[in-house]
Amino acid sequence: MPRQTFILNGKNITVDVHDDVRVLWVLRDLLGVTGPKYGCGINVCKACTSHINGKAFNPCSVRVGDLARDDEVTTIEGLPDTVGKELHPMQQAWLDRDVPQCGYCQPGQIMAAVALVRKVRREGRSVTEGDLDGIRNICRCGTYTRIREAIKQGERNM
Amino acid sequence: MTAHAHDRTHRPTREEDDAAPLSVRRRSFLGYVVGGATLVAAADLGLGDSALAAVPTAPQPAEAYDLNDMLTDSCRPTANLITVTVHDDGTASFALPRMEVGQGITTSTAMLIAEELELPVSKVHVTLAPARPELEFNQLTGGSNTTISTYTPVRVAAAIAKGALLDAAAIQLGDSVENLRARNGVVQAPDGSSVTYAGLATKAASPVTRTVNVQLKDTSEFRVIGVGQNRVDARDAVMGRKEYTTDLQVKGALPTMVCRAPTLNGTPKRLRNRAEILKMPGVRDVARIDTGVAVRADTFGQCIDAIRAMKVDWDDGPVAGLGDADIVADLRAAEVALPTLPDNPLAKTIDTEVLFYFRSNSAMDTNSAIADVRKDHATIWSGLKSPITAQQRIAEALGMTPDQVTVNVVTAGGSFGRRLFFDGALEAAKISQAMGKPVKLMWHRADDARVGRGHPMSTSRIRVTHANGEVLAFQQSHTSVETDFRHGLGEIISAMAADLPGGYGNLGYAETIFSLTQEVPYDFGVVAQTLTETDDRFNTGSMRNIYSPDVRCAGELVVDQLAAAMGQDPYEFRKRFLRNDRVLAVLDKVAQVGGWGRTMPKGTAQGIAIHKEYKGASACLVEIDCRPRTVDRDIPDGVGGPRVTRVTYAIDAGLVVNPRGLEAQMQGGINDGIALALTSSLHLRDGHFLEASWDNYFYTRQWNTPPEVQVILMPSDSGQPGGAGEAGVAATFSAVACAYARATGTVPTYFPINHRDPLQFKPKPVVPPIPQSPVNGLKLTY
Ligand code: FES
Ligand code: FES
Numbered sequence: 005m006p007r008q009t010f011i012l013n014g015k016n017i018t019v020d021v022h023d024d025v026r027v028l029w030v031l032r033d034l035l036g037v038t039g040p041k042y043g044c045g046i047n048v049c050k051a052c053t054s055h056i057n058g059k060a061f062n063p064c065s066v067r068v069g070d071l072a073r074d075d076e077v078t079t080i081e082g083l084p085d086t087v088g089k090e091l092h093p094m095q096q097a098w099l100d101r102d103v104p105q106c107g108y109c110q111p112g113q114i115m116a117a118v119a120l121v122r123k124v125r126r127e128g129r130s131v132t133e134g135d136l137d138g139i140r141n142i143c144r145c146g147t148y149t150r151i152r153e154a155i156k157q158g159e160r161n162m
Numbered sequence: 163m164t165a166h167a168h169d170r171t172h173r174p175t176r177e178e179d180d181a182a183p184l185s186v187r188r189r190s191f192l193g194y195v196v197g198g199a200t201l202v203a204a205a206d207l208g209l210g211d212s213a214l215a216a217v218p219t220a221p222q223p224a225e226a227y228d229l230n231d232m233l234t235d236s237c238r239p240t241a242n243l244i245t246v247t248v249h250d251d252g253t254a255s256f257a258l259p260r261m262e263v264g265q266g267i268t269t270s271t272a273m274l275i276a277e278e279l280e281l282p283v284s285k286v287h288v289t290l291a292p293a294r295p296e297l298e299f300n301q302l303t304g305g306s307n308t309t310i311s312t313y314t315p316v317r318v319a320a321a322i323a324k325g326a327l328l329d330a331a332a333i334q335l336g337d338s339v340e341n342l343r344a345r346n347g348v349v350q351a352p353d354g355s356s357v358t359y360a361g362l363a364t365k366a367a368s369p370v371t372r373t374v375n376v377q378l379k380d381t382s383e384f385r386v387i388g389v390g391q392n393r394v395d396a397r398d399a400v401m402g403r404k405e406y407t408t409d410l411q412v413k414g415a416l417p418t419m420v421c422r423a424p425t426l427n428g429t430p431k432r433l434r435n436r437a438e439i440l441k442m443p444g445v446r447d448v449a450r451i452d453t454g455v456a457v458r459a460d461t462f463g464q465c466i467d468a469i470r471a472m473k474v475d476w477d478d479g480p481v482a483g484l485g486d487a488d489i490v491a492d493l494r495a496a497e498v499a500l501p502t503l504p505d506n507p508l509a510k511t512i513d514t515e516v517l518f519y520f521r522s523n524s525a526m527d528t529n530s531a532i533a534d535v536r537k538d539h540a541t542i543w544s545g546l547k548s549p550i551t552a553q554q555r556i557a558e559a560l561g562m563t564p565d566q567v568t569v570n571v572v573t574a575g576g577s578f579g580r581r582l583f584f585d586g587a588l589e590a591a592k593i594s595q596a597m598g599k600p601v602k603l604m605w606h607r608a609d610d611a612r613v614g615r616g617h618p619m620s621t622s623r624i625r626v627t628h629a630n631g632e633v634l635a636f637q638q639s640h641t642s643v644e645t646d647f648r649h650g651l652g653e654i655i656s657a658m659a660a661d662l663p664g665g666y667g668n669l670g671y672a673e674t675i676f677s678l679t680q681e682v683p684y685d686f687g688v689v690a691q692t693l694t695e696t697d698d699r700f701n702t703g704s705m706r707n708i709y710s711p712d713v714r715c716a717g718e719l720v721v722d723q724l725a726a727a728m729g730q731d732p733y734e735f736r737k738r739f740l741r742n743d744r745v746l747a748v749l750d751k752v753a754q755v756g757g758w759g760r761t762m763p764k765g766t767a768q769g770i771a772i773h774k775e776y777k778g779a780s781a782c783l784v785e786i787d788c789r790p791r792t793v794d795r796d797i798p799d800g801v802g803g804p805r806v807t808r809v810t811y812a813i814d815a816g817l818v819v820n821p822r823g824l825e826a827q828m829q830g831g832i833n834d835g836i837a838l839a840l841t842s843s844l845h846l847r848d849g850h851f852l853e854a855s856w857d858n859y860f861y862t863r864q865w866n867t868p869p870e871v872q873v874i875l876m877p878s879d880s881g882q883p884g885g886a887g888e889a890g891v892a893a894t895f896s897a898v899a900c901a902y903a904r905a906t907g908t909v910p911t912y913f914p915i916n917h918r919d920p921l922q923f924k925p926k927p928v929v930p931p932i933p934q935s936p937v938n939g940l941k942l943t944y
Contacts, residue, residue, distance in 0.1 A: 021461070022443050026935050029461035033417055038409035039402025041575070043526050044607040045466065045935045047942070048799070048857045051526060056943060065939030080402035091401075098400045102392040102822055105830060106264025107399030108526040108575025114400060123944050137865045140800075142856050144526045144576050145264050146833030148867040150826070 010071040012037070013082025023069025028052050030068045031079065039080035039111045043142070050141035053112035053119075054079045060119030080111035083118065094118045097158035105145035113141045117155045121162050131159050190377045191314070193322040194243070197371040201248040201363050203323035205315040244312075246275055246319040248327065252347050252360030254281055256316070257291035260308045261547040262395075263525075263577035265887040266823035267308045269394045271316060273819055277386040278320035278379060280344040281359065283394065293549035293569035309819055309883045310777065314378075321376040323366075330366035331357050381817065381881055390822035395573070407530045407544055407572045408604050415532045415600035416446060418593060419465035420454040421472045422609055424928035425849035427479035427701070430455050434473040442468050449596035456593040458601055463935065466606070470930040480699040482849040486619075489643065489697070489846060490517065493621050496696035497641045500625045503688070509629040512723050516716040517912040520643075520844040520851070521617040522859055523705040527575025528610040529586035533593065534600035535560060540567045544587040545574025548649045552584035556591045567591075578706040578834075580615050582649045585701075606932040608854035616844060617705035618643035622716035626686070631728055633739065636686035636720075640713055644698045645672055675704075680713055683774045684721070684739040706831070707888040710775055711838055711895045712913075718771040718896035719909055732900065733758050733770050744876075745772050748781035748812040751874055756783035756810030765789035766807075769901025773893040778815040778884035780828075782835075782893035784808065784868075786901040797865055799857040801841050801922050803915075804905070806868045806898055814876035816884035821875050824886050828873045831890015833862040838891070839898035841866060843917045852925040854933070860922075 005020045008030070019034055028045070031037040031054075040063055043051030047065040054063055055078040056071075063077070071077070083092045091099070094114050104110045116139060124131050136152050143151065193205040248254050256275055262268045272286040279286070324344055331349035332339045334357050343350050350356040381387075398404040423429065433439070433455050439448055444464030449456045457468040481489075503509075531544035540560055546552050549569045557564040574581055590603035605614065620642035627634045676693035691713070725735035733753050740746045749772050752758070758770060765788050772781045785808040795802035809832050818824050841860040844851040853859035895913075903909045912918070926933050 024937075025444075025461055025463045026937075027939075028935075029417075029463040032408075033461040033463075036411060038405070041406075041526070042408065042462070042528075042604065044855050045462075046607075046855060046857075046933050047936050047939060048855050049526070049607070056940070059943040061943045062939050065936040065942070067937050070937070070940060080400075084401075095400045099392065099396055102396060102826065104264075104393060104396050104399040104404075105266070105826055106526065106574065106576040107395065107404045108264075108406060110399050111402040119944055133869060139864045142526065142861060142863060144524070144578070144861060146830035146862060146867075147826070148833060148862070148864055149829045149871045152864075152867075152869075 006069065008068045008071065009073045011074065011076040013078055014085055021068060024067050027063035027066045027068050027071065027077070031063060037079055037081060041108055041111060043109065050116060051109050051112040053115040053141065055115060055119060058122065060116055080115055083115065092118065093161035094154070094158035097154040097161065100157065101150045101154040103147050103150040103154050105147055109141060109143045113143065113151055116141050117151075117158060118162070120155070121159045131155060190375050191318045192373055192375055193318045195322060195326050195368045195372050195374055196245060197368055199364065199367055200250065201323060201326055201366040202245050203319045203326060204243040204245045205318035205322065206243060244315055244319060246279070246323050248323050248359060248363045248366065250360055250363045252358050252363070253285045253287060254279055254323065255287045255289065257289050259291040259294060260312070261545065261571055261574070261577070261581065262290060263545065263547070263574045263581055265827060266393055266820060269391060269823055270309055270819040271312065272394050273386050273391055274313065274316045275320040277384060278317045279324050281347045283386065283391055285347060288394070290571040290573065292571055293553040307885060310885055313883050317378050318376060321378055322374050325374060325376055326366040326368070327359055327362045330362045334362070334365065387819050388817070388821065391820050392822065404573065406527050406575050407532060408602060410532060410543055410572065412532050412534060412543065412600055412602070415534065415602040416458050416460060417462040417465050418456055418458040418590070418601040418603045419462060419469055419606060420456045420589065420603070420609070421469040421474060422454040422613055422931045423476040423479060424931065425476070425479040425482040426613065426851065427699070428476045428482070429453070429479070431475040431477055434475065435471070439468050439472055442471065447597040447599060449593055451589065451592045451596055453589055456596070458597060458599065462604060466932060466934065469932055470934060472930070479849060481846070484849055485847045486519065486845060489619055492697055493619060493641050493643065496694055497621065497623065498639060498692075498694055500623060500637050500639055501690070503627055503635050506627070506629060506634065509627045509634055510727065512626045512720060512727060513624070514716065514720050514723065515621060515623045515911065516719065518620045518622070518712045519912065519914070519917045520619045520700070520846060521705065521838065521842060522611055522614065522844050522853065523578040523580045523616055523703070524610045524614050524859070525574070525576030525578060525580060528607060529605040529614060530603060531587040531590035532600070532602045533587070533590035535591055535594040538562070538566060540591060540594070541570070542567065542587050542591060543570045543572050544584065544590070545572050545577070545581050546584050546587060547577060547581045548584070551649055552587050555584065556588055559588060560591055560595055579704045579708070583615060583646070583703055584649070585614070607856070608926060608932045611853050611855060611859050612851045613701060615646070615701045615703040618645055618700060618702045620712055622712055624716055624720045626720055626724055628724060628727065633684070633686040633724060635688040636682055636684070638691045638713065638717060639694070640676070640692065640709065641694045641696065643700055644695045644702060645704060645708065646702045647672065647675065647704065649703070676709055679708060679710060679775060681774060682717065683742045683745050683772070685741045686739065706834055707891040710773065710892040711835065714771070714773050714892040715839070715896045715899050715913065719899055719903060722900050722903065723909065731759070736770070736772060740772070742774060742779065744779040744814045745774050745781070748772065748779050748814055748876060751812040751876065752781045752783040752810045755812070755872065755874060756808070758783060765905060767901050767905035769897045769899070769904060771893050771896035771900055773896065775889065775892070777882070778813060778889055780811065780813045780889055780893045782897040783810040784894070784897045784901050786898060786905050788902065788905040795865070799923070800863055800865065801860045801916060802865060803840050804902060805866065806836050808870040809868045809894065810872050810874070811890065811894070812874040812876055813889060814878055815886055815889060816878050816880035816882050818875060818878070819883055824875055825873045827886045828890040829871060831888065832871060832894045833867055834891045835894025836866060836868070836898055837862045838895045838914060839902065840914050841916055843914050845917070845921070850928055852921070854926040858923045858925070
């Protein structure tokens with residue numbers, strides 16, 4: 005069986021699994037990293053949103069064989085370490101706004117929000133209502149109102 | 163869980179304490195300090211306020227005795243204890259015999275305990291109790307009833323624990339209990355000496371079980387209840403540490419999925435390529451069960467590959483070949499004639515019929531369960547709102563007795579009514595038995611959307627008669643595909659039926675629930691609401707707020723038509739005809755805060771609606787934008803449609819335990835109401851539902867959600883809490899429907915309004931039944 009090597013939450017990791025297994029299953033089923041959630045498996049719901057080299061990606065739609073040795077995968081578990089704190093400012097904003105209901109979609113929402121702020125910063129601007137409207141992550145509990153508030157707060161503190 | 167060995171000669175009773183020198187007479191309650199090494203205080207979960215004060219005399223039964231009264235009363239006769247334990251680290255714990263699905267009951271329960279026990283909320287740990295068959299009816303989470311039914315007993319247990327701690331402290335500090343003050347987990351004497359709960363927990367324990375009498379705090383003394391509290395599980399949730407069923411690691415429970423039939427509820431005859439499937443990478447086991455062909459593998463991805471490769475012969479399901487139009491025709495055929503009213507030559511009649519298509523209550527966390535079935539014992543882990551019924555049904559299916567089946571309740575990623583059933587748990591048990599191995603079953607999203615339970619299709623017909631500015635009669639006849647209540651609620655009704663006031667005993671479950679939830683809070687003369695159910699071929703259940711969203715939506719659309727017919731403003735008209743002060747107050751509130759009647763541009767409009775249920779009242783004022791440039795927004799793989807731009811929502815939920823949680827529930831319910839009105843439904847075509855994912859089933863998304871939402875929690879002098887989990891849906895749905903009708907000048911005759919538009923997605927195939935995961939994710943990073 006092929007050996008797959010990549011960087012996960014700051015650590016080098018090697019796992020024996022076929023190339024075509026999607027990264028989500030490698031994380032959840034083989035490595036026990038369960039922060040990224042399954043919600044569709046077809047890159048629609050965004051519950052699995054994590055980061056690759058600092059950008060948002062959906063591990064349900066990437067083959068593990070397509071990851072390079074030096075690709076850095078960050079899941080919600082590794083997010084606080086990227087700022088060297090116990091909580092990333094976006095997670096803190098989520099807590100301050102008491103966003104989660106069932107909580108299932110929230111790791112993906114937070115990872116998407118962090119990537120959105122980074123993206124608009126690269127574009128030299130800040131998050132607009134239009135950007136918020138464009139977020140594709142589903143929340144079936146309907147926490148959208150608080151998500152919008154939290155993103156604005158998290159952006160200020162990032 | 164703490165064992166409660168006790169021998170009771172009498173049931174705890176509640177008595178009026180006439181001797182209390184308080185202006186507000188306080189009740190005292192009986193409970194127990196349970197014998198043991200650590201402090202365990204117990205109360206009977208059956209404690210509560212009797213709602214059976216009077217047999218209803220009003221024409222509308224739900225006003226005097228509603229579903230919540232029945233659910234609360236059904237808990238009453240069960241002689242069973244719930245226990246609060248105080249540990250020697252100064253924390254308290256409680257195993258809640260209910261299910262947390264996101265509605266925030268672990269938080270609100272921790273608050274109730276913190277209040278009476280004088281402990282910070284952070285030091286109260288609430289877990290979910292496994293199935294406790296001795297609780298009989300009292301372990302069902304539904305009807306927004308948790309806080310209504312547990313409010314008193316949970317506080318009684320906590321108060322008894324505090325009493326025992328104070329007794330122990332009195333000895334330790336050498337003072338009398340009356341002089342001591344407990345606060346924040348510390349007992350203090352007037353001389354400044356103090357002792358912590360940690361230091362008292364063991365000393366406060368009682369070697370034998372003893373009965374104690376306690377009084378609860380008066381609402382004026384509350385410091386925790388009524389103050390906004392963040393969720394106790396939020397930190398775990400935002401750190402990715404909150405565990406749902408599929409996150410649990412149970413030895414040997416490998417990923418398992420099921421290949422399902424191309425028609426709804428079809429059954430497998432034969433897997434033609436079993437040997438080939440077993441040779442696929444990662445695949446370990448294959449087994450046929452009644453609902454399909456199960457595969458167990460090292461990863462869920464390999465389960466998906468296997469299912470897509472399976473060649474299965476199927477027997478058709480019961481609706482093979484049928485589509486929406488067939489079911490609509492069946493419903494129409496089942497409709498009963500509306501009763502005719504005495505001839506009144508001056509009276510005018512308005513007749514309305516509204517059709518509501520099938521809707522899905524698929525949650526983000528799909529149906530899932532872990533099952534480890536051995537020869538003479540089975541263990542189940544799953545998100546279950548009726549674990550006792552689940553335990554019984556699973557035992558039956560496995561050929562075991564219920565005591566051979568341990569059912570653990572796990573927090574779930576949403577329910578919306580779906581987890582009243584245990585489809586995943588039952589299926590996992592059968593698979594584990596067939597394979598002889600532990601399994602971690604997860605439904606694919608496509609199955610969860612298509613095969614999972616939903617809200618039945620229904621029609622609501624209303625006939626109103628009015629003359630000289632008065633409404634003489636309001637008749638509503640609701641006809642629906644059957645709502646499945648066979649998850650324990652049905653059993654409660656059967657058991658309670660004979661004791662219910664007003665002769666409910668003769669009605670079926672569904673009619674009983676209908677009449678216990680529905681009421682028309684207007685002075686509309688002769689009011690009658692009836693339910694006819696037909697067709698049990700679909701997988702249905704009580705989706706959030708059960709009948710109310712549809713019934714109320716049709717009703718409020720008619721109220722707007724009545725107002726128009728009488729030349730009156732929709733708000734003024736409601737004000738004039740409402741006959742309940744609480745409803746009137748919330749209506750006035752939204753009208754005032756939301757600016758009812760302000761000038762709106764053409765193609766946009768306001769809509770206003772009210773709802774009364776769950777021992778509360780709600781009103782919603784929305785603004786909608788139906789202008790073409792909004793409706794025709796280009797949304798890839800989604801629907802734009804009319805946008806609700808602003809929502810003002812007022813709720814009177816009685817005594818509010820956690821205002822922050824209540825606000826969250828309303829915000830969620832608002833998005834549900836918008837989805838029901840505008841975007842989300844299931845299309846039945848050729849024997850199956852088309853929607854197989856979130857890019858097919860259009861639940862409210864960020865581009866649909868209102869940019870402006872204001873929720874107002876009404877002050878209440880009620881000493882009793884109302885229900886929260888579902889109370890946001892019906893008024894929102896109705897207000898959006900009314901606003902849409904006013905903005906477009908067309909009263910919709912079916913919902914959601916986009917159901918008959920050309921499909922805005924390409925249906926995924928039914929063979930294979932689930933889609934493959936894409937591989938282009940690295941091209942889509944941002
Ligand atoms: S599971 Fe990855 S996007 Fe839905
Ligand atoms: S919090 Fe439940 S799905 Fe988002």
